[in-house]
Amino acid sequence: MAGIASRRLAKELKEIHTQGCPVGIQLLSADNFEEWHLSLEVMGDSQYQGEVFALKFRFEPQYPISAPAVQFMVTDKYKSPVHPHVYSNGHICASILGTEWSPVLSVIGVCVTLQSMLASCKKKERPPDNDRYVRHAPDNPKQTRFHYHDDTV
């Protein structure tokens, strides 16, 4: 089992190394097949001009059948973007990371989707239930059952 996940991730890593990442996305670290870090920047005219974010991917042995756990990193260097679908602890309410995950998606695919999610944001604000969620949120965003209500952004 673990073999399939590692092989698939090895291929993704190799592709990143040989083909490079799309504009605005950079691999920060991929030292193992359990956790990868990538940086994300929204290019062009957007609410997030000049801001750089970092994404943390955590993989299970069932990857790519099961979705990776993806969140924005909140550290001294990186902040969670202010966005109606992103909580201040970095958790993301996006259906492709939960019920709409598909095994043909990849790490880079997820990054591009999140990049466009940020790019299409009209107004910078936190989700309405941010404080309540952050207080009780589990460490792993996959344990949260998000309710995907808004598909405009």
Added chain:
Amino acid sequence: MSIDPLEKWLASDVHDPSDFPKSATTLRDLDGSLRCNICGELFSAPVTLGCGHCFCSVCVREAIQVKAECPTCRKTTNESHIRSNPQMEAAVEGWRNSRALVLRLCLEEEKRRSAPACAPSTISSTIKKRKRSPDSSSSPTTPEASNERPDKRANGPSSSSQEVTIIASADLVNCPICQKRVQMKRVNSHIDNGCRSPSSSDIERTRSKPAQAQKNAWSKILDRNVSGKGKAKERDGDCAPLPKASYQVLKDKQVKDLLVDQQLPTTGDRNAWIARHQRWVLIWNANLDKQPEQRKTISELRAELRRWEEGRSKAKKAPVVEDAVEYEKLNKAQFDRLIAAARPKNSRDTQTQTPADKPPDEGKENGGNDDDDDDVIVLD
């Protein structure tokens, strides 16, 4: 632990379309189009869904178990829509067998074009570029060696044995333990395997006499026929797909019988039996999506199931609570029982201990009890 698998996989050969140079985009496309979008490998038992998208049988069966839709276009689907695709399988087989050769020719061509004068500096740059692909980790000594893939398909009987011999003798070393001649890059895995005989590709590489090569080539062809027939016979009786079982309505004994019927081990608990049987049905049915001559034998399938379970149990060692709320609900009864059991014991403990330890101080005892209660609340 975290680095090990990475190095292991980088040492083994993980192929992907970017093995081909950038100039050969059409070959990259060809290689990519013959790969499953789920696992990224060349299709194994390719199957098509109603929408026409193609995946490995095992991959798509696993994906459908989780979510009944096509992973690519999200069209609703189920297992009954799975159709095997023998034409694709034949195409993939053909590509699998010729890929290494095409890749080598392609890289040679690339090198020739980029370095017409064959200046040594440009050669080394080509080699450096290729270092990315994990299989060129050994330092090649001849230009040809840099193009040689560890893949045995590359050196099939048809490829020039002269060239193979040169390369083979160039990067062979003595194993420090058994003194056998082993390829430099395979020394580690050879020792890890307890110095067992090298893999068939090594044998092929180390052969030096053309006569023996010829013999090998013939035995390869003959063996394949013989084993093909043998396999066909082994499979003749039982090549019907297995039905899925609805485990919820079955009693423990009946679930166990399902395993006994398939001559599978009955170790573990009910959940283990169900998982084992489910996986067995999956790999069994996926195997039937292959052409008869490509199918695995029952014993190979059994070995596959065993490996799968070993991988699972390894992953399980650190128990992961998927859904905290669900977990709490499921185990509420047990938690309640534990709390109930802990309460009287605690108070009894404090009562029996208090007179001995700190007899006069009533207030402290109360404080201790409060603390215990707090703990209980956290548990709940």
